[in-house]
Amino acid sequence: MRRLGDLEAEIMDRFWTWDRPATVREVVDDINKHRPVAYTTVMTVTNILYNKGWLLRGKQGRAWLYSPVRSREAYAAALMEDGLGASKDRPAALIHFVENMSDEEVAALRKALRNVGRQAKS
C-alpha cells in the first residue's frame, strides 16, 4: 500500500530530475509508465506540494506549469546542516555521528589515530 508521502516523493523526484517547469499531465504520464495512477490524485498531491511551499506555479495558456522552489541539492544541504548543526538547540530531536570540531581537535584526532600505528586517509 502506497502512502501519500510516497507519491509526493515521486512527483518531486520528477520535477527535480527534469529541472524545468512541467504540467501535472506530464507527471501523470511519466508515473503511468511504471504504475497506474489517477490524474486527479496527482493533481491533488501536486497542489498539496504547492501549498506546502515545495513547488512554484505559473499559468501558461490554460495549464498550470509547476517547478521546484529549490533544487534537490539545496534542500539536502539545508537538511544536512539542520541535522548536523542545529542539534545543539534540541539534542533529542536529531542525534548525529560526530559534532563539529575545531582544527586543533581534528589535529589531535589525527595524532590519536597515528599513535596507534593506523594511517588515516586524508
Added chain:
Amino acid sequence: MNAAPVLVGYTAAIGFAAPYLLLRSRWPHRAPALAAAVWHALAVSFAIGAALAAYNLAMPTEHLHAGLVGLLHSCGLHVDTGRPDPDTAHQLAVALPVAIGAALLASFAFHVVRARRARGRHRQAVDLVGRRSARLRATVLPYDTPAAYCLPGRRPRIVVSDAAVRQLTREQLGAVLEHERAHIAGRHHLALAAAEAFHSVFPRLPLARHAREQTALLLEMIADDRALRSHSHDALATAMYEMVASRAPKGAFAAGGHGALIRVQRILGPRRAPHPALWGSVAAAAVVVPLLPLLVACPPGLG
C-alpha cells in the same frame, strides 16, 4: 524531629559535590551504560531530596524559625501576619514538592513533544529529498561531505550523505550505520530528553549541567560499543576521523567539544571492562541512591 537539615545537606551534596566525584572517576567511560544510569539516578535522587527538603522546611515545627515560613519571616518577607497560619504552612509544605514533581514531568513531556515535532517535520522533508536505500537501510541525501545522523522515535530514519557512501569503505560505512541503529534501538532520545528536562528545571545546578553533557557523550559511547560488536575498531575510528576532518569548521559550532576525540581514544585504547565488584557496587548504588532521601526523611521504624 525535622529532617530538614540532613535533607538539605544530602541534596546539596548530590547536586554540587557528586558530579565532580563522578567526573573524576575513570570507570564511567569503561561502563557507559552504567554511568548513564548513575547520572540519571543522581538526578532522581536530587529531585526527591529537594522535594522532601522543601516539605520538611515548610512544615510547621514547634520551633517556628526552623521552618521555611520562619526563614521567610526572618528575611523580612512577612507572610500575612507575624505568626504564620499553620494551615497555610501545611498547604505550602505539600505544594512545594508537588510543584517540583510537576515541573519535572511537564518539562520532560515538553522536551519529548517538541523534539518529536521537530523530527516529524525533518523526516517529511528527508523522505521527499532523499533516496531510500534498502541495502543500507538508510536515506541518502546529496551532500558533498561525509556525514550521518539519525532521527530516532517511532518512524526512525538514518540519514547519510552520498559523499559518505562514496568516500567511506564498506566496513566504515557499516560501522557508522550500526552506531546510528544503536541510538534508535536504545531509544537514546528519551534519555537525552530526561537529562534535558532536568536541566531546564534546575538550570544552574552543576549536577544538571554535567548530567546533560555526560549523558550525550555516554550515549555515543554506548552506540560505539554496539557498533564494535560487529565492526572493527579501526573502521569506526577512521570513519569518525573522515567525517570530522572533511567538515569545514564553522566558528559558531566549533565549540562542540572534544567528544569525538575522547571517543576515538577510547575506541583505539585498551578495552577493559570494570572489575565485576566495582560494577556491582556501582549498580547497587545507582539503585539505592534515589531511595536515600526517603530513608533520611522517614527512617524505618520511626514511622
